[in-house]
Amino acid sequence: MRHTILATALTLAVSSTATAATPVLSVYTYDSFVADWGPGPQIEAMFEATCACDLQFTGAGDGAALLARLRLEGARSTADVILGLDTNLTYAAAETALFVPHGQDTAALTLPIAWQDDLFLPFDWGYFAFVHDTSLLAVPTSFPDLAESDVRIVIQDPRSSTPGLGLLMWVEAAHGDAATDIWAGLADNIVTVTPGWSEAYGLFLEGEADMVLSYTTSPAYHLIAEGDPTKAAAPFKEGHYMQIETAGMLANSDQPELARDFLAFMLTKSVQSVLPTTNWMYPAALPETALPEGFETLITPGKVLLFDAETAAARRDPALNIWLNALSR
Amino acid sequence: MAERAQPITALHVAGGAVAGLVALIMLGPLLAVALAGEGAGGVRPSDWAAIRFTVLQALLSALISTALAIPVARALARRSFAGRHVLITLMGAPFLLPVIVAVFGLLVVFGRSGWVSHGLGLVGLPPLDIYGVHGVVLAHVFFNLPLAVRLFLHGWQEIPGERMRLATALGFGLGDMRRHFEWPMLRRTAPGTVLVIFLICTTSFAVALILGGGPYATTVELAIYQAFRFDFDLSRAAQLGAIQVAICALATLAAGALVIRVPLGQGLDRPPVPWQAAQGPLTRASDAAALTATVLFLLLPLLALVGKGLPALWGLPESVWWAALRSLTLALCSTSLALAMALPMAALMARWPWPGLELTGMLSIAISPLVLGTGAFLILRPVANPVALALPITAVVNALMSLPFLLRILAPAYDQAERTQGRLADALGLRGAARLCHVILPRLSRQLGFGAGVAAALSMGDLGVIALFSSPAQGTLPLEMYRLMGSYRTDDAGGAALLLLVLSLVVFRVFDRGGARHAVA
CATH class of the missing domain: 3.40.190.10 (Periplasmic binding protein-like II)
Structure with missing residues (x-):
């Protein structure tokens, strides 16, 4: 029995290092984001088509669980991007000093409020x-x-x-x-x-x-x-x-370029137009007229x-x- | 067995090693979480309120489940009717279900818009209000009554057939049966049953919160959640986790003091005989009433789940079927592991009834899953990637989670086998593997089958630590069901719940019947 477990563990460990040749972008997010019917799989396919990288999502409960997970890992975290902290959590997240500025132009944001935070980038709300x-x-x-x-x-x-x-x-x-x-x-x-x-x-x-x-x-x-x-x-x-859901990149990321590309990618039209009918939230950078039919009834x-x-x-x-x-x- | 100097064998040594390992795996994470924190403050007034509520609801749930189980188990023990085996299996289902599934099943029957409320509305009465301490207890009884019934049923079946024949020959009345058989059996079985249910209920989180009706119903487990997620105060989480362990230790010692190990007498493993004393019309009627009421209480919510899940079953997303396969594999792995741990421990407990052993076995239901998962994460993180190990870790944790039930099921029977057959085996010089294979295992077959069934089904249904660190491709069936629920897909979640119910019952039934078929008695 224990051998089976060891064997399984080894197989898993080997399979996760076998692709080391392609750069891996590790994104932690909440669990429902990565479900088959959530936005995760589509975003993964679209990003991997352009980035020559392997985008790996890890699900961790909800936003608060995500932050707790990051705090447990601290500076040793292997995550490059954290996706899904809302504005009730970003202050505590910033206090960990684990994040670096997203460096994205926020002019394209279509939020009903002005966005000031340069650590966390909204992707839906x-x-x-x-x-x-x-x-x-x-x-x-x-x-x-x-x-x-x-x-x-x-x-x-x-x-x-x-x-x-x-x-x-x-x-x-x-x-x-x-x-x-x-x-x-x-x-x-x-x-x-x-x-x-x-x-x-x-x-x-x-x-x-x-x-x-x-x-x-x-x-x-x-x-x-x-x-x-x-x-x-x-x-x-x-x-x-x-509720504004944000993405942030970690200071200790070993793929800062990819992480920044991913943050920019999150605000592109292709991702933004996937979010309304997978995450069932408003996209953060899409004009109202581009929302799917049905959203006008809200x-x-x-x-x-x-x-x-x-x-x-x-x-x-x-x-x-x-x-x-x-x-x- | 202190009075019989049975030699210490490799099995006992293995039992000791397993017990030590279990204690380490359980308490290590608690320590890891405590060390990661920044020093604990005192116990807050709100903690005392949480402790009070936790103990109160757990005690009520345990006592009521146990009290209700006795007449039901007795009715099952002394009656035989068509479909009895299927009924016994089905009645076990609530215990094997994931909490959230069972709660929704209960709500379809007892909720504000449930069947009972609907019936009350027809005669002009207000709907049932299930939210409050009574709701929490109702749900806990629903979960744990099946376990209590099965534990008592094993107790009744352990009364040797020869004794029953003798009782029949002597013309024992119901009162004589109670005095000579049932009371001694209950003194042996009941404290442990109350204990195990009490412990299950002390770590209750979702049931207490959903049916408790509000923050009045805050349990210690919820306080741990708050410490982790809201305050990120690891010391406090560890302190609350230690309080849970202390409650568990006190309860285990108290139950140990109440157990009286009265020998049930020896027999030659002949099949049981029908009770002559229980053939009166009044006894028949009371047995029928106990069984009917229990069947309605336990099976109506299951029927509701079937009704809700069936339409969605065929259209389930492909990922759900893969998750089901993963869960089945996981269940088989953790069951083998659980049996491999429980058997040596049961042997050691029969040889050396030290309360610390019992306590070690009970630890895994007393320890907060959140503390366990987080601690394991902290320990593993420097040496391995916990996400890559999510499935093996889940298998080990699930095995540990079913260990208390396996021990409760196996240990008394092991003890009884040693008491009745031990001296003969000693005289024949049977030791080691031969003793295990020829003397003990044949007498434990029923319990092994039942225990394996419980372990497998619990592993199927438990959300477990995988929820704490999983990657999308590793979801188990319960996790996949939660994901469906978390994205509006209530109908699909209902289908996944039904699939889970069916698979859990099937694995349980396969093991349980397998064990009973090989039983000598």
Whole structure:
């Protein structure tokens, strides 16, 4: 038995070094990015067609798990590029001092906000939103409205999920000092709090809740991939908090040229036009008119909310305490 | 067996070596994580709340699962009916399922829009609210009742057929049966059963969170998640991991103190006889009721999973089928490894009932998978690429994860075999391999088959450490299912869950029946 394992291990080790002649670009990203139906395989094929290199994706849970993984590896990490840290994580990521400036021209970005960060390069983004079935009557139009209603929602735990943390930030950005009251009011609307996005969205689809915390782009999946127009995102008057997913290159990369090429490649039209219908997010550098058919049906928030990376990092712990205190009763 | 000076053999030495290795593999990562951190702070008030909730829900789940299992196992032990074997296999399914799959199965039946709520709505009652401590306990009972039933069923089957014949001849009533057979058997089996379920529930994460209803239901495992992902405080993660191990140690010692090793008497391995005392209409009716209720509780959610998964099964992406093949191979590897570790350890435990051995065997369910995976990563990283080793590491970890169950299944039977046949074997001078092959293994065949089945199915269904470091081409079936769930593909995920359910049941059944067919009794 142990021999089998050793043999397997050796085979794997040999097969991963056999291609050492071609340069290898190692990209760490979150798990759903590299799934067969995610953007990973298409991006890999397209990049390898031009780079004379071997692009190797490694999946590591979600954005937060990705950052934890990088911190564990530290300066010895063999990764060249980290793909998928959002703006709630980039401050902590920058503090590791493992990243170098991306060196890309950000003029082509089509984000609804101006982009300042020269370490992390956005590649896609979305607005957090509560998604519901169109049969839901009296859809809440704000957090106070939701808190007063008897609409049942399912959310994610900010301690184990990036959208869960996004919701904390959304309430902070929209209501600041009143966040405590908002959460106290929401407590009786919350059916349950799940470890991650998948479980929450699954519960919603099972009919366990009227609304689920997800993205304004979620209805596009149902419409485009399933031909199902019955899902919608509820526009909130306070505005919607953004999640911007970024790519960054590591200082210790042994392929800095390739890494930089890859970052530039992430903003090309070919990659950007793959993202909407594989990652189901808005591309970061594609004009609105180039979005796939169906995206025009999505809501556009009246107001865009986003903390800069430093503010997000500073408000995270107090916001978590408010959340815990309000919901632990 | 202190009173019988059985010589120490190579098998016992191997058992000691395995136990030492297991302790090292389990505690090494914990130490590695602790050393990578920057010194631990004290235990926070919120940690005490997490510990309280963890112990409370685990204790409730363990006691309720065990209490409910006793009448069900007894009914199965003293009745024979068509389809009994298939029923026993199917009833084991919830224990073998990945947590998230089972939770969704439960929700189709007991959720707010589930079948029960729907029925209540028809008569004008409000829907069932499954979210809260009761929901967590309900799910844990759903998972662990099957395990408890099987452990007790083995207990009943270990009562020698000769004794039952004698009891029949003497006209034993139900009360006599209880006093002379069932009570001693339960005193031997029940503490260990409560313990093993308690330990499984202490590391509960997803169930406690999804069904717990909110941060009130924070377990120690969730606190570890927070320490890792939210605070990146490795010392704190290791400290919480050590708290889990301490809870495990205390529980193991407590259960050890409650076990009374009453010999069940010796027999000549004749087949069991039907219980004369249990043929009254009242007993028949109560057995039927216990079985029907359990079957409905355990099988309705499975039926829901079948209903949801079947339409998507044929259209599953190709990667899912490859993942299934990978998972099957992985399951076979980790099962062989688990058996190779468990048998020597069981031999040593029969020879030398030291609580530390039991504890070592239990460690792998008490240790946080997140701490284990991260620690293994830290240890391996300087010498090898953990991503390239993801599948072998998963095989080893899965084997270790099933070790506690294998020991719980094998150790009492090993002990019983030594007690009943040991003296004869000694007199015949049977030692080493001959003793193992002619005396012990034939008596352990049922348990070996069942244990191998459990190990294989658990390995199939466990998400395991592969989630922590995997490359796209290495996904196992549970991981692939999570990936489907994580990208809106709920229907395909349902199909993958059904495939997983079917494959787990098939491997379990093959091993379990294989073992029972070779059983001498």
